[in-house]
Amino acid sequence: MGGAAGGGETEGLTTMRYIEPHGHMVSRTTDDYQAMVTAGCQAVCEPAFWAGFDRGSAAGFRDYFRQLTEYEPARAAKFLLPHYSWLCLNPKESEDLGLAREVLALIPEFLGRPNVLGIGEIGLNRNTRNELRILEEHVDLAVRHDQLILVHTPHLEDKLKGTRLILDLLRGHAGVRPGRVIIDHVEEHTIQQVLDAGFWAGITLYPDSKSSPPRAVDMLEICGRERIWLNSACDWGVSDPLAVPKTALEMRRRGHSEDFVDAVLFRNPVRFLSQCPKFTVRAEPAA
Amino acid sequence: MVDHGFVPVRAKLIEVAAFLDRVERYAVADDFRCAALRRAAALLVDGRPARARRILEQLSDPTTRPDAVSTGKAALGAWAGRPAAAKRKA
Numbered sequence: 001m002g003g004a005a006g007g008g009e010t011e012g013l014t015t016m017r018y019i020e021p022h023g024h025m026v027s028r029t030t031d032d033y034q035a036m037v038t039a040g041c042q043a044v045c046e047p048a049f050w051a052g053f054d055r056g057s058a059a060g061f062r063d064y065f066r067q068l069t070e071y072e073p074a075r076a077a078k079f080l081l082p083h084y085s086w087l088c089l090n091p092k093e094s095e096d097l098g099l100a101r102e103v104l105a106l107i108p109e110f111l112g113r114p115n116v117l118g119i120g121e122i123g124l125n126r127n128t129r130n131e132l133r134i135l136e137e138h139v140d141l142a143v144r145h146d147q148l149i150l151v152h153t154p155h156l157e158d159k160l161k162g163t164r165l166i167l168d169l170l171r172g173h174a175g176v177r178p179g180r181v182i183i184d185h186v187e188e189h190t191i192q193q194v195l196d197a198g199f200w201a202g203i204t205l206y207p208d209s210k211s212s213p214p215r216a217v218d219m220l221e222i223c224g225r226e227r228i229w230l231n232s233a234c235d236w237g238v239s240d241p242l243a244v245p246k247t248a249l250e251m252r253r254r255g256h257s258e259d260f261v262d263a264v265l266f267r268n269p270v271r272f273l274s275q276c277p278k279f280t281v282r283a284e285p286a287a
Numbered sequence: 288m289v290d291h292g293f294v295p296v297r298a299k300l301i302e303v304a305a306f307l308d309r310v311e312r313y314a315v316a317d318d319f320r321c322a323a324l325r326r327a328a329a330l331l332v333d334g335r336p337a338r339a340r341r342i343l344e345q346l347s348d349p350t351t352r353p354d355a356v357s358t359g360k361a362a363l364g365a366w367a368g369r370p371a372a373a374k375r376k377a
Contacts, residue, residue, distance in 0.1 A: 126362070128353055128354045129353045130356075157348050160348065164351065
């Protein structure tokens with residue numbers, strides 16, 4: 001790789017750098033950490049999410065937040081990989097308003113932890129009234145504590161309606177600054193409205209749903225590369241923790257420059273995440 | 288572009304065709320998701336651009352108000368319409 005701004009080249013060996021801005025590493029193995037670092041990952045960011053079952057108590061969430069802020073960063077550090085986290089109650093668990101508010105009350109005590117970047121991934125799941133109420137309370141919390149926001153948009157047939165409801169809520173909130181909010185899992189039918197409203201957009205690369213590497217590069221070519229990041233959202237489901245670096249191959253096949261690859265895979269997420277002073281990876285050209 | 292992309296996409300198109308044949312053989316082709324897939328497939332050959340966006344829109348819930356309560360079930364990939372209109376088979 002010979003790009004002036006990205007990666008590095010040592011005796012003909014191509015290297016690249018990228019950020020995994022959305023990976024649920026608590027559900028991955030140490031082999032995945034090793035593979036990601038080998039592929040050039042410079043930092044991984046882990047939003048709070050659904051465990052695959054509804055947690056039964058606020059104490060269960062407290063343990064999970066400790067895992068995200070204490071144990072998982074230590075596990076990543078064994079592979080020399082900086083680990084950051086986002087905290088929230090996932091929208092799937094918002095129907096129980098009582099439990100949701102107990103969990104919301106827990107979050108502030110964790111916001112000062114050194115690897116916490118903000119509130120996320122909040123959002124909607126089935127676009128219900130209770131989900132919207134808890135989303136709004138999460139946004140209030142983020143604004144009160146001057147936190148970055150990471151938003152999950154719903155799955156499949158619910159994504160278009162959910163994205164519109166989320167945009168309406170965020171645009172109607174006086175304290176929200178769009179440049180400090182990323183709306184994730186966009187696809188062809190939602191990306192432009194997210195960007196037009198001034199928010200960042202995340203494209204998730206999944207084998208069977210959301211986006212594929214070719215479709216992600218199509219969206220970059222059509223919508224431009226500003227305010228967009230790519231992520232694998234790897235978790236316990238069908239997903240690929242190396243989906244982001246693999247997408248670099250699709251960019252190169254189409255003739256995009258190494259600077260383009262570096263901008264999308266590394267400099268863009270660094271630019272957004274550096275709005276939190278705790279994110280210390282910097283976008284200087286690689287040595 | 289075509290050299291690299293054609294064979295993988297050809298395979299996916301044949302998968303779609305075989306799936307539509309299969310659901311007919313199993314007599315479940317009137318499931319609302321299969322009907323949605325047939326309607327979406329028609330957009331592939333209408334000669335207009337933005338096919339991916341338009342197919343995603345066609346498979347989406349077009350309503351605008353939040354639902355009163357969650358069904359507790361996962362999304363299915365196509366909009367079932369009003370509950371009474373949804374016809375789901377195996």
